[in-house]
Amino acid sequence: MYEHPASRIDGIEFYGLVRSFDNRYYRKGSVVRDIRRKEPFHIDELRFLLDSAVERIKMPITGPYTMMDWSFNEHYSDRHSLAMAYAEIINQEIKEMYELWKRSGRKERFEVQIDEPATTTHPSEMDIVVDSINRCTEGLSGVEFSLHVCYSKDYRILYDRIPEMNIDGYNLEYANRDPLAPGSERLGGYSDLKYFAQVNETVSKKRFVGIGGVTDVHIDTVEPVDLIRKRIEYAISVVDDPRLVKVNPDCGLRTRSREVGFQKLKNMVDAVRALREEIL
């Protein structure tokens, strides 16, 4: 999610891999001069999807703050300037995707998920997050934007900024912080959804929340359908409007085997279907 766009941007040099966790590594680039897009990141992918039979499409794109935070900055005067330079490039990319979308004749709203796992890494930099995210979404009022954040130490600092961000909803990681052990059904890992609901009460345009988090992407244990269902029910009870609750895994399932990833997704879908039948 980082290297794919970074390798298509001029101004970034790669010196090797750095650790993310355990024995997992990623190629972290160094920004050594002004950055500019050399070639599109996702246009081919979107074109392929539009030509296929896929009915609903949401395009993920790595966000400007994460691109900045995951790069070594050897050139820009400060982190805000680098994040805004990335935001400029990402805005250009989304605009081109949106043009392609419109030309395809699709009737539904174009959905873009801005992936920002780094969002709350530096609590003092939330202004940079807000500025750069809003720059990404400029001139794109017809697009539905969601923001994916994961492994945050404290989502409340993100929720506090909801009113300022041009984002329609949030896809978050929660399962990782919720115990799986029998007898731990209090769903403590999801408790700060209450704060999301409080902040959402204060805005006229309600945001949705993807409770992320119905499957932990860093363990092979496949969460049972019943547990996932309980987590969704809890989120609905807190947010108090099922239309504002979406369901997604904590993060990408790349770190799991295909078999484990498939089973996690299957259980998630089974839990959603069962609940939907009950609610609707």
Place this chain on the structure above:
Amino acid sequence: MGQVRSLLYGIFPRSEQLRLTYGRWERGSVGTDEVKERIREEKEKFYGMCRNIDLVTDPPLFNWHDILRPLALATDGITLGGPLTRYLETNTFYREPLVSKVGKLRFDPYSDAEVEENPPMPIYMPRDSGWATFLPSPPLTFVKLSRLHGISEGDAVKGLVDIYRQVQGGKSGTKNMVLFEALPYGKDDLTVLDPLFRDYKVTLVVQGRFSEKPFQGLHNRPDTLVVDLSDIEAASRVCRNVGVKALDAHNTRLEGKDAMRNLEDTASTLSGDLYVTTNDYLDFLPRGIAEKKVAIMEAI
């Protein structure tokens, strides 16, 4: 007037070959013996690379996934049952230790133990001389980055200090200990570290703006305090030897030789030695850049 010396501490980035070997080990396509052999080769290379560094922590901790895990796995009453957690303000993650008690060492940290899904130990691989153990400092780094369950912070810290004494008193054969603090001291009480300062030659790496306060009232002092450049004078009032974080472990930009030369002038103002080191362990950098930073330190 002291001398300028060099210190290399903490986890050093794995080579591409070692990373791939670990990946194969995780998938079960190579055995533990092959991993050990690869580590032995890597260690030889590493010693060759840093032969002119004055003090090196048990190099190179290639088998440490993060700075807490080996000791968490080795200690009775601590498990890795917590969530995957972001390590401070970085893009690296660790599995949060759950501390219900701090018992005894479950295995010899110098032996070839295999525990859980972790790559084969030993935790430390001693040399004859010129090396130090590397330990995440108990009060902040270990305890505050863990989740406590049914044990007070004070008891957890005391227990860890005992564990550290067992580690140091085992087959290490060295009095040198580098205690790494990942978080800044506030009003934290450091008296619990007093016995470690008394019995061992402790290099304490601290974070944030340095304050003399936590050291007031201690009967013993660390041998060396590693601080930011701006805090050298204050640190030298607490400790005879001072370390300065002259190299950036979070940026690929290479430090100029001039900046290193200026440190000689700084050293001339101190009564003790000046250790030149990094502002964090080098695992946050690509291996090639980390090697270049070591070469800069060596050239001092």
